Amino acid sequence: xxxxxxxxxxxxxxxxLAVSLRGVxxxxxxxxxxLGPLDLAxxxxxxxxxxxxxxxxxxxxxxxxxxxxxPSSGIVRVARHEGVPQPGHGIGFVFQEPTLMPWTSVRxxxxxxxxxxxxxxxxxxxxADAALASVGLADFADAFPxxxxxxxxxxVSLARALVTDPDILLMDEPFAALDEITRFRLNNDLLxxxxxxxxxxxxxxxxxxxxxxxxxxxxxxxxxxxxxxxDLRIETIEPRAEEFRTSAAYSDYCRRVSAALAPxxxxxxxx
Ligand SMILES: Nc1ncnc2c1ncn2[C@@H]1O[C@H](COP(=O)(O)OP(=O)(O)OP(=O)(O)O)[C@@H](O)[C@H]1O
Numbered sequence: 206x207x208x209x210x211x212x213x214x215x216x217x218x219x220x221x222l223a224v225s226l227r228g229v230x231x232x233x234x235x236x237x238x239x240l241g242p243l244d245l246a247x248x249x250x251x252x253x254x255x256x257x258x259x260x261x262x263x264x265x266x267x268x269x270x271x272x273x274x275x276p277s278s279g280i281v282r283v284a285r286h287e288g289v290p291q292p293g294h295g296i297g298f299v300f301q302e303p304t305l306m307p308w309t310s311v312r313x314x315x316x317x318x319x320x321x322x323x324x325x326x327x328x329x330x331x332x333a334d335a336a337l338a339s340v341g342l343a344d345f346a347d348a349f350p351x352x353x354x355x356x357x358x359x360x361v362s363l364a365r366a367l368v369t370d371p372d373i374l375l376m377d378e379p380f381a382a383l384d385e386i387t388r389f390r391l392n393n394d395l396l397x398x399x400x401x402x403x404x405x406x407x408x409x410x411x412x413x414x415x416x417x418x419x420x421x422x423x424x425x426x427x428x429x430x431x432x433x434x435x436d437l438r439i440e441t442i443e444p445r446a447e448e449f450r451t452s453a454a455y456s457d458y459c460r461r462v463s464a465a466l467a468p469x470x471x472x473x474x475x476x
Pocket of ligand 1: 233234235237238239257258259260261262263264265266429
């Protein structure tokens with residue numbers, strides 16, 4: 206995978222907001238108050254994680270940012286798209302399941318968003334191949350999803366989200382189903398992509414360890430209705446890599462994030 210952008214370049218790109226949520230609440234039709242009020246500002250080029258207990262509204266927050274759902278109150282703003290964002294406008298979404306079409310090739314899966322956007326086939330195929338190369342799957346464009354491992358399928362899903370060159374990447378527990386080694390490799394590859402492409406990433410996870418390893422900021426969400434419990438900055442030498450995972454600073458950040466998360470689980474069964 207391509208990597209390499211200096212930390213000063215990363216810092217320089219953090220000049221404006223990519224996403225802002227102000228006083229946002231979401232109550233579903235069945236009366237479930239999923240979220241809020243939530244206030245969150247994400248700078249352009251920033252990598253943040255949303256961390257919180259099951260059902261606290263993390264996916265709901267991503268869906269609101271993506272414009273796949275509307276808030277019950279409050280304002281969601283996405284850079285260059287004032288008001289309610291429209292689906293697909295500058296936003297790529299990676300779900301927990303790779304959700305690939307099994308009957309067609311990896312290339313066709315990746316070019317789907319371009320096909321829906323009526324991009325001519327030759328251009329769409331070239332862009333799909335470039336996206337596949339960026340996730341290390343240049344040699345698998347003609348393969349079928351059944352021929353790929355779980356980690357490779359997730360890379361295809363990531364390529365499909367990147368193929369439209371979105372400014373913002375929303376990732377909803379994308380690596381939760383993978384084994385630990387594969388997850389660590391994908392963590393590193395995602396960081397390399399983030400550094401080279403300069404996108405804003407909002408990453409949902411249940412894992413304290415993953416959130417600290419990946420993010421510049423870990424935003425801890427309370428139990429439902431989700432509000433911000435804590436917003437912790439993770440500062441280390443960039444680009445971070447495996448050495449960070451075994452450092453004293455990493456353990457310390459993990460302890461602090463766990464402590465911030467504990468109240469969100471208060472009163473919940475751990476079974
Ligand atoms: N379409 C819907 N209609 C009604 N209730 C919903 C809907 N989507 C989510 N909910 C409820 O809203 C709450 C928040 O759900 P959400 O999926 O956002 O949480 P989450 O933090 O992402 O959970 P998890 O970590 O388990 O994926 C939950 O109680 C859920 O049951």
